[in-house]
Amino acid sequence: MNEKLHYWMLALPALAVMIVFYIWPVLNIWGISVTEPSTGLDNYTRMFDSNAVRVSFVLTFRIAAVTTIMCLLLGYVLAYTISNFATRVTPLMLGLVLLPFWVSVLVRSFAWIVLLGRSGLVNDALIDTGLITSPIRIMHNELGVLIAMVHVMLPFAVLPMLTNMRGIDDSYVKAARGLGASEWRAFREVYFPQTLPGVFSGGLLVFVLSLGFYITPALLGGGRVMMISEYITYQIQEFLNWGLGAALSVALLVATALVLLVAGRFVNLRKTFLERG
Amino acid sequence: MARSPLRIFFATGSWAILAFLVLPILVVIPVSLTDTAFIGLPKDHLSLQHFDTFLHSPKWLWATWTSVWIGAIVAAASTALGTAFCIGCWFLSDRAAMIARWVMIVPILVPPVVQSLGFYKFWVTLGLIDTHFGVILAHTLLALPYVTISVFAALTNLDRRIPQAARNLGAPLGMAIRTVILPSIRPGMFTGAIFAFIVSFDEIVGVLFITVRQVETLPKMIWEGIQESIDPVIAAVATILVLMTLLVTAATVARSYMSSKPKLT
Amino acid sequence: MEKIDTEFKSDLIEIAAERYKSGRLSRRGFVSAMGALGLVPLLGDRAMAQASELVVCNWGGQASEILAELLGKAYEAETGIPVRVDGAGPSAGKVRAMVESGAVVWDVCDSGAGSAIVMNEAGVIQEIDYNIVDRNKVLKGTALPFAIGNYVFSYALSYNPTMLPGGTPRTWADVWNVEAFPGMRTFRKSVRGQLEAAALAMGVAKEDVYTFLDDEGIKAAIAKFRALRDNIIVWGSGADSQNLFLQGEVAMGNIYSTRAFLLRDQMEPGTFEMTFDGAVLQPGMWVVPKNNPAGTEAAMNFIATCQNPELQAEWFAAIGNAPINPAAAELVPAELAFLNPNSPENVAKQVIYNDEWYGKNQVSAEELYIDALIG
Numbered sequence: 001m002n003e004k005l006h007y008w009m010l011a012l013p014a015l016a017v018m019i020v021f022y023i024w025p026v027l028n029i030w031g032i033s034v035t036e037p038s039t040g041l042d043n044y045t046r047m048f049d050s051n052a053v054r055v056s057f058v059l060t061f062r063i064a065a066v067t068t069i070m071c072l073l074l075g076y077v078l079a080y081t082i083s084n085f086a087t088r089v090t091p092l093m094l095g096l097v098l099l100p101f102w103v104s105v106l107v108r109s110f111a112w113i114v115l116l117g118r119s120g121l122v123n124d125a126l127i128d129t130g131l132i133t134s135p136i137r138i139m140h141n142e143l144g145v146l147i148a149m150v151h152v153m154l155p156f157a158v159l160p161m162l163t164n165m166r167g168i169d170d171s172y173v174k175a176a177r178g179l180g181a182s183e184w185r186a187f188r189e190v191y192f193p194q195t196l197p198g199v200f201s202g203g204l205l206v207f208v209l210s211l212g213f214y215i216t217p218a219l220l221g222g223g224r225v226m227m228i229s230e231y232i233t234y235q236i237q238e239f240l241n242w243g244l245g246a247a248l249s250v251a252l253l254v255a256t257a258l259v260l261l262v263a264g265r266f267v268n269l270r271k272t273f274l275e276r277g
Numbered sequence: 278m279a280r281s282p283l284r285i286f287f288a289t290g291s292w293a294i295l296a297f298l299v300l301p302i303l304v305v306i307p308v309s310l311t312d313t314a315f316i317g318l319p320k321d322h323l324s325l326q327h328f329d330t331f332l333h334s335p336k337w338l339w340a341t342w343t344s345v346w347i348g349a350i351v352a353a354a355s356t357a358l359g360t361a362f363c364i365g366c367w368f369l370s371d372r373a374a375m376i377a378r379w380v381m382i383v384p385i386l387v388p389p390v391v392q393s394l395g396f397y398k399f400w401v402t403l404g405l406i407d408t409h410f411g412v413i414l415a416h417t418l419l420a421l422p423y424v425t426i427s428v429f430a431a432l433t434n435l436d437r438r439i440p441q442a443a444r445n446l447g448a449p450l451g452m453a454i455r456t457v458i459l460p461s462i463r464p465g466m467f468t469g470a471i472f473a474f475i476v477s478f479d480e481i482v483g484v485l486f487i488t489v490r491q492v493e494t495l496p497k498m499i500w501e502g503i504q505e506s507i508d509p510v511i512a513a514v515a516t517i518l519v520l521m522t523l524l525v526t527a528a529t530v531a532r533s534y535m536s537s538k539p540k541l542t
Numbered sequence: 543m544e545k546i547d548t549e550f551k552s553d554l555i556e557i558a559a560e561r562y563k564s565g566r567l568s569r570r571g572f573v574s575a576m577g578a579l580g581l582v583p584l585l586g587d588r589a590m591a592q593a594s595e596l597v598v599c600n601w602g603g604q605a606s607e608i609l610a611e612l613l614g615k616a617y618e619a620e621t622g623i624p625v626r627v628d629g630a631g632p633s634a635g636k637v638r639a640m641v642e643s644g645a646v647v648w649d650v651c652d653s654g655a656g657s658a659i660v661m662n663e664a665g666v667i668q669e670i671d672y673n674i675v676d677r678n679k680v681l682k683g684t685a686l687p688f689a690i691g692n693y694v695f696s697y698a699l700s701y702n703p704t705m706l707p708g709g710t711p712r713t714w715a716d717v718w719n720v721e722a723f724p725g726m727r728t729f730r731k732s733v734r735g736q737l738e739a740a741a742l743a744m745g746v747a748k749e750d751v752y753t754f755l756d757d758e759g760i761k762a763a764i765a766k767f768r769a770l771r772d773n774i775i776v777w778g779s780g781a782d783s784q785n786l787f788l789q790g791e792v793a794m795g796n797i798y799s800t801r802a803f804l805l806r807d808q809m810e811p812g813t814f815e816m817t818f819d820g821a822v823l824q825p826g827m828w829v830v831p832k833n834n835p836a837g838t839e840a841a842m843n844f845i846a847t848c849q850n851p852e853l854q855a856e857w858f859a860a861i862g863n864a865p866i867n868p869a870a871a872e873l874v875p876a877e878l879a880f881l882n883p884n885s886p887e888n889v890a891k892q893v894i895y896n897d898e899w900y901g902k903n904q905v906s907a908e909e910l911y912i913d914a915l916i917g
Binding site for chain 2: 019077092093094098104108155232252
Binding site: 050051052055056059117118119137139140222223224225226231234236237238239240 | 633634635636638657660661663664726731732771774775776777778789790791905908909910912913915916
């Protein structure tokens, strides 16, 4: 028992700091939402009555979903190549996957602004090569936001899939091939099902993180791709509307929690969040 | 292995995706060398004038320095707190410890704007708005999940019986930790500290909420720069950050080549 | 022992006072350093009697430089107190954060009527002292209890002719005519000065805009934006709108006349035009945050200095912030008069911003507006 107390003494400082300075303030947002500007559930009625809020929530979930699907598709290809074709370039590939990880989202958003603008490098190049005659719109809209978000989230999708794929015993695929299955069939029926836990894990991670995005949509969305986080900031910064901002935050938190709760039935949450490599 | 269609598809696909990941970041380099006063490719010749502006701007340098030292303190504080926490939980290994570990990673799951709102309100009551300490505290909280994840990963590889043996031989807990556990989880602590530094160094949303004018960090300057002006000095700053990342990545990749054949773990 | 301690303390006071004067220690830092030494009572009010500097916050870019050079220098010449201009953008959110934190660094802020009302309701700005500031040296109706007009600007139709080879828009109806005038448009991320444009586009006479914009009218105006939204990029800050034109992202838009004034210089000749036809004329506002570091009096003195008609005229010539002081109108250089939103000819072309309407309708309209634009 005394022993246990010692162990708790080690764990307690960090835990206490986290609970007092993080968990408590975040829970307190609920308090703001029912007291500002007046006591009651007015902010919630306003929120549920607001079409703008509904549109923003739908937009947020749509963008998170598309980002997740794109990240899984692209990430799968990368993870498969890195874990299955052991060549001299494998460490280089891994390094390149991780590289954007270390470059701040701000810097990357800036790079995309330079690239995707109406007179940006992509449009200039396309016009110079004669592929298009007038600039196309790839920024200040949902497309621009999606491109930049996939870019930010892709490494988050690759890593869980990579961990999963590295743990797969290749003897099953070999056996299937030995029994005459084509390479494609062996992949589809034997290998792919084994990778599903990694896919779900990566997908959940990307989806949950995407729900809270603020910087990328704010910089690349042209003001019209207003995801919930930007909506909250806008209410607070422009109108000092803390009550509604807090109510929206609570809604976003609850939505995130629901996603995790539902996902917990299909995904190993512990592997996804606690034991990430 | 033969060149099968499947293999070719994955290999070429991978290089295309890697190009998508890396090339856009590199675009800041030519832009930073522009000889114009606005953001774009160089017109007549390459110029280092925007780097010069950065290196002679007290505001930019001060903000960079602020971000560096705050990041260093955050790395130290969160690694110390997080490592102690992980060791405690690792010894305990019971249900309560598991719940505690979940509590520690909550900051990863909560949307940045939501947590910043919480910080703001609480920091107002504590008088921490627009103070360096307020930023350090917030960043330490945001870094703790990353530290605990990497340190705990290192601990799971450690054989439980070793520190137990040391204890049985009469070593007090502190000594067992210092002599047996810490040396073997050092790589995990190091990774955690690096993560913590980066989390703090890049953090923007929280800083936007809990600082006004007394505390200026590098991300805040970049954010304001992108929104407020067309000054290519941002491209110069971005280039410096990207080049540093490239160097570190190159060094890491080179190291993994040196250490024997391509390892897959 | 006692003596040494006192000497040590007085030494510390000197160091702190020195730093405070040279600006390295904020007032709050100074006071808390004194507090830590248990010396606040010794200090009395004297140390704070003369402010070391006055910090004015506006919205960045050239506007900050001009403010410092022109009005800042004039104030320093009068009072001996140097002025520092911070271009951080004193949004309602930032001012509130600063006041709530207790670490106020801004003395005077360049705000607008709408934000001033929001800030006043949040209780973060001071009453204007009309014993120092002259309420007759501003446009009628802009001397509010908690804010006072600083200059005049418009939300004006601006466009880039080179991006409109088929012809340039003359009216808001043209802006809504996507077939005849293709290209992206920019509007503000707030209804301020924007719904008026939609009303005018529907053929409402400019005198009737605000009567037209009742509940039904607002809905109709919002519907106009919904119809146009695929051609809209939204600007959040003045600098934002400037960038959209500079980088060729938009062909036309509804932006501040002050930013348009700058764009005329910054863009190649012939690539930027602005018209006051159907613009919305609005006063900007000075506000003073509660507990401002230099003290109420210094802030009020600064505002009073800025009311000087000569300075007002110069300010306009430099950056396009039109004089709020009616006496300054005749001092505006004749060759620039056509750019002055507040000149009689230009006023006749414009809608005059209606505070009352905004007080009553802004919150609900804002909601509908965002709803129409996003998604």
